[in-house]
Amino acid sequence: MSQQFVVAPLLVAMLTAIATLVTRRFDRVQVTLSLLGGLGYLGAVAWLVSKVDPLGATEVFSYQLSGWQAPFGITLVADSLSAFMLAFSAVVALAALVFSASYVDTYGQRVSYHPLFHFMLVGVTGSFLTGDIFNLFVWFEVMLMSSYVLVVFYSGPEHTRAALHYVVLNLVGSAVMLLAIGGLYATTGTLNMADLSRRVANPAAYGLADGGIAPVLGLSALLFAVFALKAGLAPFQFWVPAAYRAAPAPVSAMLAGVVKKVGVYAIIRVYFTVFGAAALSGVSLPGFAVPDDGSALLAFYGPILFVMAAASIIVGGVGAVGRDDIDGLLAYSSIGQVGFIVLPLAIAATAPTEEIRVLGVAAALVYALNHGFAKSLLFMASGAVYDAVGSEQFPDLGGLTETAPWLSGGFFVGALALIGIPPLSGFFGKMLVFDAAGRVESWLALGVALFGAILTIAYFSRAWTRGFWGDPPLLVQHGEAKFSLVAVVVALALAIAVLGVGFDVVMRAAEAGAHAALDRQEYVEAVLGNGGGHA
Amino acid sequence: MTQYVLAAVLGVLFALGTFLVLRRDVVRVVWGVTIISQSANVYLVTMGGLSGSVPILGHGGHGGEHAVTDPLVQALVLTAIVIGFGTTAFALVLTYRVYEEHGTIDLLELGDSA
Numbered sequence: 001m002s003q004q005f006v007v008a009p010l011l012v013a014m015l016t017a018i019a020t021l022v023t024r025r026f027d028r029v030q031v032t033l034s035l036l037g038g039l040g041y042l043g044a045v046a047w048l049v050s051k052v053d054p055l056g057a058t059e060v061f062s063y064q065l066s067g068w069q070a071p072f073g074i075t076l077v078a079d080s081l082s083a084f085m086l087a088f089s090a091v092v093a094l095a096a097l098v099f100s101a102s103y104v105d106t107y108g109q110r111v112s113y114h115p116l117f118h119f120m121l122v123g124v125t126g127s128f129l130t131g132d133i134f135n136l137f138v139w140f141e142v143m144l145m146s147s148y149v150l151v152v153f154y155s156g157p158e159h160t161r162a163a164l165h166y167v168v169l170n171l172v173g174s175a176v177m178l179l180a181i182g183g184l185y186a187t188t189g190t191l192n193m194a195d196l197s198r199r200v201a202n203p204a205a206y207g208l209a210d211g212g213i214a215p216v217l218g219l220s221a222l223l224f225a226v227f228a229l230k231a232g233l234a235p236f237q238f239w240v241p242a243a244y245r246a247a248p249a250p251v252s253a254m255l256a257g258v259v260k261k262v263g264v265y266a267i268i269r270v271y272f273t274v275f276g277a278a279a280l281s282g283v284s285l286p287g288f289a290v291p292d293d294g295s296a297l298l299a300f301y302g303p304i305l306f307v308m309a310a311a312s313i314i315v316g317g318v319g320a321v322g323r324d325d326i327d328g329l330l331a332y333s334s335i336g337q338v339g340f341i342v343l344p345l346a347i348a349a350t351a352p353t354e355e356i357r358v359l360g361v362a363a364a365l366v367y368a369l370n371h372g373f374a375k376s377l378l379f380m381a382s383g384a385v386y387d388a389v390g391s392e393q394f395p396d397l398g399g400l401t402e403t404a405p406w407l408s409g410g411f412f413v414g415a416l417a418l419i420g421i422p423p424l425s426g427f428f429g430k431m432l433v434f435d436a437a438g439r440v441e442s443w444l445a446l447g448v449a450l451f452g453a454i455l456t457i458a459y460f461s462r463a464w465t466r467g468f469w470g471d472p473p474l475l476v477q478h479g480e481a482k483f484s485l486v487a488v489v490v491a492l493a494l495a496i497a498v499l500g501v502g503f504d505v506v507m508r509a510a511e512a513g514a515h516a517a518l519d520r521q522e523y524v525e526a527v528l529g530n531g532g533g534h535a
Numbered sequence: 536m537t538q539y540v541l542a543a544v545l546g547v548l549f550a551l552g553t554f555l556v557l558r559r560d561v562v563r564v565v566w567g568v569t570i571i572s573q574s575a576n577v578y579l580v581t582m583g584g585l586s587g588s589v590p591i592l593g594h595g596g597h598g599g600e601h602a603v604t605d606p607l608v609q610a611l612v613l614t615a616i617v618i619g620f621g622t623t624a625f626a627l628v629l630t631y632r633v634y635e636e637h638g639t640i641d642l643l644e645l646g647d648s649a
Contacts, residue, residue, distance in 0.1 A: 134611055141618045148625060157636040161645055164561065164633055171568045171622055172556065178575040178615055185608070186582035 005051055006063035006078045008044040009086060010125045012037065017118035027109055031101050034114040038097040041121065045083075045090040052083040058512045060526035062131060070131075070528045071195040077131035077527055080516035081273075081365075084509050085128050085265050088369045091495065092257045092376045093121055095488050096250040099380050102484040103250060103387060108153070113248075120146035120254065127262045131527055133184065133274075134191045136266065137177050140230070144170050147259060150251045151243050162242035169239050173229045180223035187215045193274050194527035197520050200297075201277035213278050217297055220275050224267070224301070231263025233342060234311035237335045241319070244331035249383020252327065256334045257376030261368050264341055268361060271301055271349070272517045302350030305342055310448045312339030317455030321462065326382040326392040329463055334375050336452055337418065340429075341367045343445060344436045354518070356439050361514035363432035366506060370429040373499070374417040377492040381411040384486055385467075388479035394463070399472025404481040408468045410489035415460040417496045420453065425499040425506065541581055548574035561633060561640040565626045572619045576612045583608030 016037025023029045052059060060079040064070060097117065104113045123143025130136050148170075152163035185191055188199050188208060199206040200216055229236040244252045278297035316336025323329040341364050348360025384407055385400065386392045401408045413424065420430035430453065437445035499506055516523070548570060555567025583605030634640050 134614075138614060138618070141622070145621060145625070148629075152629060152632070155632055155636070160629065160633045160636045163629060164645075167622075167626055167629060168556070168564055168568055171626065172571065174618075174622070175568070175572045175575040178572070179578060182575070182579040182582040182608070182611075185611075186584075191607075 003061040003063050003078075005048055006061050006076045006129060007065075009041055009048060009090070010076070010122060010129065012040045012044045013118050013121040013125055016040065017115050017122060020118060021112065021115040024110060024112060024115070027106050030109060030114055034118070035097055035101060037118060038094040042090045042094050045086045048078055049083045049087050052078050053080050053509060053512055058516065060516065060522055062527045071190055071192045074135055075131035075192060075194075075527055076129045077194075077523070078129060079523065079526070080509070080512035081265070081268065081514075082128045084365055084369070084513040085261060086125065087509075088372045089124060089128070089258045089261070092372050093254065095492055096253050096257075096376060096380070099253070099383070099485060099488045100248075100250040102482055103383055104248060108248075111153075113150075113153070116146045116149050117251070117254070120150065120259070124258055124262055128265060131193050132191055133193055133196065133270070134181055136270075137174070137181060140177070140262070141174060143259060143262065144174070147247075147251075147255060151247045151255075153248055153251065154246070158242075159246040162246035166239050166243040169229065173226045176222060177226040180219045180226070183219040183222070184216065187219065192527065193269070194524040197274045197277050198524050198528070200275060201279075201520070203278075213297065216275070216278060217300065220271070220297070221304075223270065224304070227263045227266045227270070228308060229263070231260055231267065231338055231342070232312075232335055233263075233308045233338055234315045234335065235308075237312060237315060240335055241328055241331040244334070244379075245325070245327045249327075249379050249386065252330075252383075253376035253379040256330070256379060257372040260334065260338060261372060264338070264364070264368055267305075267342070267345065268364065268517050271298060272361065273520055273523055276518070277520050298349050302346050305346035305349055306445065309339040309342040309346055310444075312336060312342070313448055313452035313455075314339075317452050317459070320459040321455060323459075324394050326385065326394070326397075326463065326467060327379070329459055330375065330378050330382060333418065333456070333459060334371070336455065337367075337371045337375065340433060340449065340452060341371065343449060344433050347436045347440055347442065347445060351440060356436065357518060358511060358514045359432065359439065360436045361517050362507070362510040363429065363436050365510040365513050366425070366432055367429035369499070369506065369510070370417060370425045370496075373492060373496050374414045374426060377410060377414040377489055377496070378418075380485070380492070381407060381414065381489045384481050384489060387485060388481040389475050390479065391475065394466040396473065396475055397467040398470040399476055400468040403472050403476055403479065404486070406490055407481045407486045410486070410493040411468065412464065413493035413496060414489075415464065417500075419456050419460055423500040423503075424496050425503065426496075427500065428503050428507070538581075541577070545574055545578055545581070548577070559642045561630045561642060561645075562627075564642070565623070565630055568626065569619070569623050572615070572622075576615050576619070579608055579612050579615065 019033045020030050023033055052061060058080045063076045065074045120143055123139050126139030126142060127136060130139055148163060148167050151166050152159050188196055190196050190199060199208065200213060203213055232240040244255060247255060276298040313336050316332050316339060319332035320329045320336060323332060344360040344363035348357045351357040351360055382392050417424040417426035420426045433449055437449060552567045552571035552574060555563045555570060558564060630640060637645055
């Protein structure tokens with residue numbers, strides 16, 4: 001199959017990383033190349049999106065690396081789900097790159113800021129596109145390796161300590177992931193996601209051991225812990241605040257806006273597309289009923305996802321209310337917002353009908369997109385404030401609306417988007433979450449979402465009144481926000497508004513993504529060829 | 536017989552790694568993480584099945600019931616080992632940097648200096 005465009009974003013990001021590495025000594029050239037690379041990446045992603053999702057008939061494309069046929073070789077797969085994730089990641093990445101161009105100083109550039117950034121992008125892209133579960137591990141490592149270095153970038157006492165926790169935790173996570181993948185390979189005999197999906201759907205036909213689904217369930221739960229760690233879901237959220245505070249602002253924007261979504265994407269892809277096909281029988285779990293239909297393994301994750309989402313919303317929200325610095329507040333808020341992304345997934349996992357299932361996944365995708373834009377905007381706004389004032393502690397701030405009206409305006413739009421005020425994209429995200437919870441009449445989910453929404457309003461109004469209103473102290477009066485930094489923030493704010501106004505397109509794309517996540521048959525056929533290839 | 540020995544060794548390795556990760560000394564934590572990821576690698580090799588002949592010599596036995604030892608897991612382990620090298624090196628450099636910044640590699644004291 002010659003569908004090479006699937007590999008295009010990956011190649012662009014990798015070539016840019018190498019080009020910026022080679023030109024490390026020439027600052028201007030490096031920045032120019034890096035920005036061009038960011039643009040090229042956006043272009044490559046746009047090309048891929050236009051092929052996969054030309055509004056209407058969506059298709060799944062697979063690219064078999066070196067022409068090795070699917071279950072044996074490594075496959076890259078582009079469907080509406082990965083296209084959706086890639087599309088907003090590319091926009092956020094470009095914004096972060098433009099921001100970095102003037103935020104990171106020459107010395108920072110010399111210590112390989114730009115190559116690292118692009119290698120992180122390579123890892124993110126690979127994770128979105130891979131159709132092979134071991135490859136997912138490899139791309140995770142590529143992404144994490146760069147993010148380790150970027151977290152410790154300033155290498156002060158705070159930063160080294162944050163990085164130490166982040167690194168050790170993720171290394172243990174990687175070992176656990178390897179264990180889960182090895183176990184899955186031993187029980188199912190394949191690593192290809194499509195093949196895996198086909199085999200767990202029909203275990204008897206592929207010679208899986210008697211009741212072979214039970215070990216798959218356990219191993220997939222082990223894998224789930226790793227994805228939850230990457231996504232920063234409670235109870236695996238404790239590395240988030242320190243790491244986000246330590247990293248440079250555009251990197252925090254990427255970590256919260258994009259890298260976290262890789263964990264969310266992995267949860268959707270692996271549990272809805274791959275393991276969702278498995279029927280569970282002979283496994284009884286104390287405490288809740290396992291329905292006896294086609295997607296019982298998925299239903300097992302429903303309550304787990306729900307508890308984690310609810311805990312994240314509460315821990316993140318309550319934590320954010322008590323913070324005394326912008327970055328800390330944003331980091332805790334991002335724990336809470338990931339809860340909002342996962343909450344509709346929990347509903348989708350146990351949903352009685354296909355319609356609600358699609359709605360739930362689509363809600364998660366819309367919310368992920370909104371959080372990707374809004375949170376990266378807020379982190380960059382916080383970076384611009386730090387750049388101008390030299391502090392992002394609330395006691396040192398105040399009156400920014402007077403000295404930096406555009407920057408404050410951008411922050412305000414980002415906060416409103418996360419709170420969910422129409423016509424910003426956040427409103428629809430929240431509405432869909434409530435809608436999904438309402439359709440299954442889950443009052444508990446509605447209550448948690450409402451509580452989380454109120455907490456969001458509480459901590460953002462607190463940030464707004466303490467940081468942006470009032471009389472500007474001396475520090476703020478003398479600080480001047482850099483034009484290029486503010487421009488990025490304002491551009492992202494405009495993007496959020498445009499997405500909210502033209503929400504039809506976003507919703508269609510999200511629904512296509514949700515269909516792609518749930519349509520296992522199409523995925524399997526696209527990867528393994530018609531008829532499912534080798535039996 | 537090999538299976539039992541390997542299972543026991545794996546168990547001991549994991550236990551040792553976990554024990555070290557829970558120490559206060561950062562260098563020991565890094566050692567612990569390294570041992571855990573190495574034991575994950577060993578575990579990965581065993582997942583291909585231990586019976587059967589050498590993968591290359593016994594080539595052509597696709598699909599047969601454990602006719603050959605699965606060569607794929609060995610490719611996986613190679614990848615994992617390379618990644619492990621990189622991360623271990625980085626973790627050690629980071630440990631040194633932590634020592635430079637804080638003057639200690641005791642995790643309790645690191646926590647106190649917040």
